[in-house]
Amino acid sequence: MEVIRLDKVNLWRRTQEEFSYDLKKTVLSIIEGKYRQPAKKLILDKIDLVIESGEKIGIIGGNGSGKSTLLKIISGILQPTSGTVRVRGKIAPLIELGAGFDPEISVIDNIYLYGVLLGFSKADIRKRAQSILDFAELQDYALAPVKALSSGMTARLGFAIATDTQPDILILDEVLSVGDESFKNKCKQRMDKFWDGSTTVLVVSHDLEFVKESCQRGIWLDKGKIRFIGNAEETVNYYLNKI
Numbered sequence: 001m002e003v004i005r006l007d008k009v010n011l012w013r014r015t016q017e018e019f020s021y022d023l024k025k026t027v028l029s030i031i032e033g034k035y036r037q038p039a040k041k042l043i044l045d046k047i048d049l050v051i052e053s054g055e056k057i058g059i060i061g062g063n064g065s066g067k068s069t070l071l072k073i074i075s076g077i078l079q080p081t082s083g084t085v086r087v088r089g090k091i092a093p094l095i096e097l098g099a100g101f102d103p104e105i106s107v108i109d110n111i112y113l114y115g116v117l118l119g120f121s122k123a124d125i126r127k128r129a130q131s132i133l134d135f136a137e138l139q140d141y142a143l144a145p146v147k148a149l150s151s152g153m154t155a156r157l158g159f160a161i162a163t164d165t166q167p168d169i170l171i172l173d174e175v176l177s178v179g180d181e182s183f184k185n186k187c188k189q190r191m192d193k194f195w196d197g198s199t200t201v202l203v204v205s206h207d208l209e210f211v212k213e214s215c216q217r218g219i220w221l222d223k224g225k226i227r228f229i230g231n232a233e234e235t236v237n238y239y240l241n242k243i
Helices: 023-031 067-075 107-117 122-136 151-163 181-196 208-214 232-242
Strands: 002-014 040-052 056-060 082-087 091-094 169-173 200-204 217-222 225-231
Touching: 002 067, 002 200, 040 067, 040 200, 040 225, 056 067, 056 208, 056 232, 067 082, 067 091, 067 169, 067 200, 091 151, 107 122, 107 151, 122 151, 151 181, 208 232, 217 232, 225 232
Parallel strands: 056 200, 056 217, 091 169, 169 200
Antiparallel strands: 002 040, 002 082, 217 225
16 A cells, blocks of 8 residues: 655755845845845755555665655655655654754653654553653653753654654654664664564665665665665665766
């Protein structure tokens, strides 16, 4: 069954120059007759993609090729400039762990907030709160504000919340390196259940051996375009022969 479909998806984003082009500079440039439209860059270019239920997909490519942006489009974090995105099922995106947290409120309240953002009911996330704290090893920080946590603690919390349930689609962006070796092993054991189960998994990784060994299909993105789709080993080998 088809769970993800992208048809002719384009995404234009503002460049760093545009972000730094403040109102004062804009007004002065208009007065001086020097105003020009800030530049935009094509990040994703005519992406067509269909993913079936239960597939394990590895996405590879160099830095700046659009891999993380593609995951954000599928997750609904970003909206395409043109084209259509259709997703069927509940998504758990592990893209920027902790990105949705409110630093001013407590860890336990952030668990409720983050869980609701992922689509779970507050009653359901309340039942899971203690197991989330236990897995993240943050039992003593339940009432502390998130801003009191280290970046590693915050990442552990985000991972624990997103993987405590069984989503239909799991999206990973190089997030399995959080914490010490003991916690990494816990993460790997938890991830194994997704690989062995019916969850659809999309993973961005620079670890090409992992992609070959763990994924069924591979996607090579280059400068916002899909250059190749095939079985994982075939895709990795094609990529290595072309770079």
